[in-house]
Amino acid sequence: MNMEINEATKHGVxxxxxxxxxxDGRPFMETTLxxxxxxADNKDKMKFYLMWANHDVVNTWDTRLNKVEDGNVIWTGKISRNEFEKICKRNIDKYFKLPQYYKIDGKPVFMIYDVPQP
Structure with missing residues (x-):
């Protein structure tokens, strides 16, 4: 990641x-972050923020099933209000307070991929 940060910042990113x-009530794929x-030793050279990819997971994510076009939903992106509040509290505590977290006018940026998703 040091190399990615160096190359990105060298080119204006x-x-x-x-x-x-x-x-399923838990985060997935946070390892890279x-x-x-x-x-990374040089993480202070840039900022980051999260985009919640709240879409359904279908067969195309599973290489064993990606040729099957049956619209099978493996995990749903839909969550309850209670679950949403749990997500928000977790991300505020874990990420938003970090100095590297990107803010606009002092407010943390959090993107939601599919806003109409109930």
């Missing part, structure tokens, strides 16, 4: 957006 997933970016 100063913010990374990390896709962030939540399925937690064990890569946040542990």
């Amino acid at each position: 100063n913010v990374f957006i990390f896709d962030w997933y939540w399925y 937690n064990n890569g970016f946040l542990k």
Whole structure:
């Protein structure tokens, strides 16, 4: 990740957006952020923020099933209000307070991939 940060900043990129997933009541695929970016020696050279990729997971994610076009949903992106509040509290506590977290006018940026998703 040190190399990616160096190359990005060398070419004028100063913010990374990390896709962030939540399925079955827990986060998925945070390794690049937690064990890569946040542990990089040069992480202070740039900022990051999360984009919650709240879409359904279908067969195309599973290489064993990606040829099957049956619209099978493996995990749904839909969550309850209670689950949404749990996600928000977790991300505020874990990420939003970090000095590397990207803010506009002092407010943390959090993108939602599919806003109409109930």
